Amino acid sequence: MKRPGSPPPLDRSSRRARRRPVTRAGLLRALKEKVGTRALLLVMAAFFLMPLYWMTITALKSPAELSQFPPTLWPRDPQWRNFVDAVTFIPFGRYFLNTVVIAVLGTIGTTLSSFLVAYGFSRLRWPGRDIVFVTVLASIFIFVRFPVNPITMVPLFVLFAKMGWVNTFLPLIVPTFFGNPFYIFLLRQFLLQIPREISDAARIDGANEFQIMRRIVLPLTKPALAVVAIFAAFMLWNDFLGPLIYLQDQDRYTLSVGLSFYQGTHDTEWHLLMAASTLVVLPQLAIFFFFQRYFLEGITLGSVK
């Protein structure tokens, strides 16, 4: 008997059985079935992997080989030491730590606040709700490049300066605790798909709203929350302008600001820049690869009824 309000256990056994046929003939048949799909996916993957491929070969070239035209498609003599040079050119470890702190705290802030606000806009019916929701839509304009689009940049900086928060991480982290319209909107879309009956049943049983949110809705929303968390984390990880204008001590800079050190007015350390950029992106790739199952379990609501 399925308990209302919780997702059904994933039917892993049948999936596995389908994936690994026992007989050799079955294995061959399975591979052949998907060959067409696999071929297409491989071609697409090759296309999307081209930037990483280009970055890596550039990272492994020597300055002399960088000036080969047309460019060589594989480094003649891979300079692995470029990676070592890249992390000593700037205080890479220090910047890495700073970036982690901002990304982790900011992700918590974003996910938490966006979920709570989205809950208010979707799981509750109150007069004027959809009109107030328009403010979220309107704010998307500001948050496309928050907090540093040219219009919000200066007034907000002055505000934070008056509070003495310049040269700290606070202006980069604290605002995340007030909700980000992109994620509020996203979570609202998902939360609206959870049938109201689930919450109503608990309300009848006498649960207060916080309990309903925590015990019933939150577990169902985990996949969407995972999406928001990963997006928020990556956005913070790669944010350049925010750290640039708010951090003044060189040892507080983040990785994205650090990357600009490889670029000069008349010359750029292309090989080091590409090596550093690869190192900056690898943690993100790893996190995405290992955590993707969290947002792909899906809200299998069909079985609730």
Added chain:
Amino acid sequence: MTRNDRRELRWGLIFISPWIVGFLAFVVYPMANAGYLSFTRFSGFGEARWIGWANYRRLFQDDLFWTSLWNTVVYVGMAVPLGLVVALALALAMNQRLREVAWYRTAFYLPSILPLFALSLIFVWLLNPRFGLFNYLLSLIGVSPVNWLGDPRIAKISLVLVAQLGAGHAAVIFLAGLRAIPQTLYDAAIIDGANDLQKLFHVTIPLLTPSILYNLISAIGVNLQIFTQAYIMTDGGPVDSTLFYALYLYRNAFNYSDLGYASAMSWILFVLNLALALFVFARARRWVRYEVVG
């Protein structure tokens, strides 16, 4: 109001209270500030001198304003629909039941987290008139080489294509939505004799409409402010064909120290964005379905 209504209102306001504060502090305050500045002449320092509607008047006579607005509208018109289609296709690809699908998904998502200067490097080569992959593929079907970034008529299209590499972000959102569609619905459709295409249009897409609405409004907002690619790859050229609104705004604010003018530009774009978003949102009732029918 019934007791229940009051209860829902109270809880509603409690839950959205962080947003109220955020909205006032990070949206209302700067936009009101910008609204005020749009009626002044202000360099960012010293006094802001009141000049009434002069900035707006000058904008309407500024051919670069119209150029940048047109460039942006054209770009949005191309990038938003194409972006939705590409993201959906990518999501369907990411949803395939294969053992190694995790690798494919990571590959597709990768470019959307790469820094843009790295992406632009590869695109310079993909789009190279002589040695680039795109022109090579075109030559296989007999089309003569295109000067992707150097030809004013094509540069915008090239940037739209570059942007598609970042479709992974929207695709993941679609993917999460795809996973929420119960298999039972597909089974029922198969029983009714539906083929793959019919399943797509009669099961998948209708049930993805909440995500479609999100990606649509999101894309409009993001693409109306397209900036970085033009800043890094073309600097608005050739001959201002990729001078987008946000780039021109940025120049006015920081190069020309004309924050009053830039603020006026900002408000105009804000109104445009809001109008479009509201239009889409208001009409969403007709085509978006929220409750997943079991």
Added chain:
Amino acid sequence: MFKLRTALALAFALIVGVAAAQQSLTFWTSLTYPIDVEALQTIVDEFNAANPDLEVELVQVPGSDVNDVSKLMTAVAGGTGPDIYMLDRFTVAQRAAAGLLTDLGDRIDSGAADAFLEFAWNEVLFQGDAYGVPFDTDVRALYYNRDMIDAAGVDASALDPANGVPSLEDVERIAQALNETDDQGNYTQVGFIPWVGQGQPYTWGFAFGGDFYDEAACRLTPDSEEIVASMAWVDDWAGMLGRDEIVNYISTFSSGAGPIAWSGQIPPAQNPFITGRLGMVAEGDWFVANLERYAPDMEFGVTYLPSPTGEVASWSGGWAMVMPTGTEDEDAAYRFIEHITGTQGQRTYAEMTSHFPTRAELLEDDAIYEGRRAFLRTILDGSHARPALPVGGQYWGELRGAQEETVLDRMAPEEALERVVSRVQPRLDEYCD
């Protein structure tokens, strides 16, 4: 024993006291090139040693662009700006007009101004007052690939600086001999393309003897005879090379920024001169270092920019030291500015880096300059600076746009230059008295 302890305690208190009384100043630079930064740090250390009551801290604040001072602007607006800033000298007037900089006028006596190169000093003025002090400078010249020229068997004696300024006809003759195409008519090698590298409108405008600004009339003059002639010359070159073919050729190299490419911001593989596909190019003095690094086997030469007037002409950029508004202790900050732009500071910088100083006496010191650098130094005598205008950035952008329109044959040279005036003059008018 007792006395020793007291003495130690007193000494300790003295040191702490001095340290406490030490005032700290922040000095921001957007430079990232290690040699340049090291030179700046050396000068800072020299100053700190000589001025124990002050401690200057050098902070690198890489901006995304030389023109982009968003970090400085927000910092100053928020009251957290640096005490001293290294600013692109070309933008001093612009930033001064915006109210970002402190007027240094009273502190610099008129005699001190004469010690600098005239064009460099003029660049730091806004409405007659000095808002910065010149630091270093650069210069542009014509680079040529000797290997390519020898291979083509053409007489390039006109390019020998000993024979003075090359004429336009000389350059054309030599370039034509270097052009090579393949069977489909695509270029595989080009002799000269005037508008790439540092071939901006300012370069050829000055080479043709033109003036970009009439100070007395407060009027921009890109539509003057000489400058129109320089743009028409660029137009002729585009036509001669075949517009579609040459734009295609350049697109093969450039980062996509239209038919014009910047050399610092594109990878070396995309620089046609470095990869041996372009015979001659107008470039800056820093290009010598780029060539030594990326094309160490190339035999190249440097000579004066070609000109119809036969006179040495070029233009120079460079940096200035400025004091942003809101500096707490202007006197202390100025002491540092005085030091770094003084003879000792500029000498250190000129010796450690490849940049040129702006103090005339240092330019006469032969010991500092060797080889090509000594030759490039002589060009400084005939160099100009871009007019110091509050609309400098926009003027620059519009001039480049005009060049693009001309090369792409969308506008006639004169028409394109007149458009520059119609777009920029109205903004300049607001500052005219």
